[in-house]
Amino acid sequence: MQLSGAELISVDHNYGRYLGELVKTFEENNDLQPDFVASHGHIIFHLPEQDITLQIGHGAYLAVAAGLPGVCDFRTLDIALGGQGAPLVPIGDELLFKDHDFCLHLGGIANISFAAGGMRVAYDICACKMLPNTLANQLNLPYDQDGAIARSGKLSLELLQKLNSAGYFQASYPKSLRKEWIDENSLALLNQSGLPVADKLQTACHHMAAQIAASIKNIVTSATQPSLLVTGGGAFNSYLIQLIREAVGPA
Template structure:
């Protein structure tokens, strides 16, 4: 691609962008062909096509092992940067081949392998040059670091999309590996968002260990269990330091991993799964009550929205109306968020939310890889 061709993309108001997201569970890619028109609060965001691509178990295990600092040295991170890039590029190219019309750019989040906001650092890998070379398209990537450069946490990123999509007073909750919540305000500087703690990551670890499945499909395992009050109290106490941190704050699998569950004794493993569901929702609801203004309703996306046990706990503990959008949107939302960040990169508009991340200023997020 020559610069004149890229200049044509820059001059557009409306762009078709493929947003690509792989979350902390590293179980697959979400790809969302998103038409973004305009900028800021008035941006029109339209989902044209979505695809979920599951990774094989061996690749997922390789990625998750890279999170562990005790076994993952610089050699492993270096190797995985290229392996992830090659693997993601192959799946993205396959998605592009299924489309009827050309795409302008790819918005590529990559794979977070370590996030340490206390140290002011974060690392997303997955070599973007593989993606740009294999697809022949410009790739906007590495969206978190610029926010950290200006003193922010680099997370969460999706509140910018929440601000565009939802009405004032909405709690936009995403339950992926980690749980996060956005309080949507009409005023940009009134938006508040943060990670409340774990969502599915501890549950996934537990069902893999005891039931040899990747996740609790439809909450069936949790539905067979009972809440263990003693375990719940232990989990809440272990999470106290993070819970008491006032926003802005973000977290990840660096905290919520096998070590977080170490020494937890239980009877039936189903009871532990059920208790982890209640723990997730308890921390989320108490965080909303402690740190956010009074809102009207909760809109839930992410894998946790498909767990009826988790949704029933959320309704019971929050006392608010809980809305679960259609399955396509709840799976595609974060990938759509990447497309919106790329749109603002091309518009030259800062898309971090300083009231969310603690950054000193708005900055343009992302970097560019050309084919």
């Protein structure tokens, strides 16, 4: 779909109004009196390396329709402050799970947060569910349940080295990943390998485990075993979790 600038603005405003009307209805149906309404918005563009991010669902139109003060533009403010435009999850990790040394979320992308130098550090590590789900789709499956197909495959050290050698993995934080980068790099390498799907899944899981382990080992300096909270759909992939445990090993 192609939209002009004016059409995009119209969608932004109308979507914000629509969200506000939904909030208003929810308030009334549940006899709620919230102090404010906050919205992340729906991502249209997100290029933090170029200081560009845009989410639709305009906060002002949402707030007016809901009849509440509005809080919005989380990503824009974070990028203006030098971040990567994803400030909400790390705050939740700090407030709810700070007893853990690391909070690892295995969603479409694997990301991690931890306390360092009196602040909360968070960044994207590597592709996660996007890789095995896309590969499982090639077998007409929605996902690789428990990593069973990956477990049956053979590891390609050559492909693993190519996956791990991307410049992103050598860069220090702050950094973040986009679906387009994953499509053009990690998935492209997997699909160009010509390997059976099971072997690609096996190698992808080793790649993810290696990058996650490297992120943790780069931070841990003591001899004690770090506490790691794992969340997200990828936590149900028992084979991936096994590989992460093995790759992290004793601190």
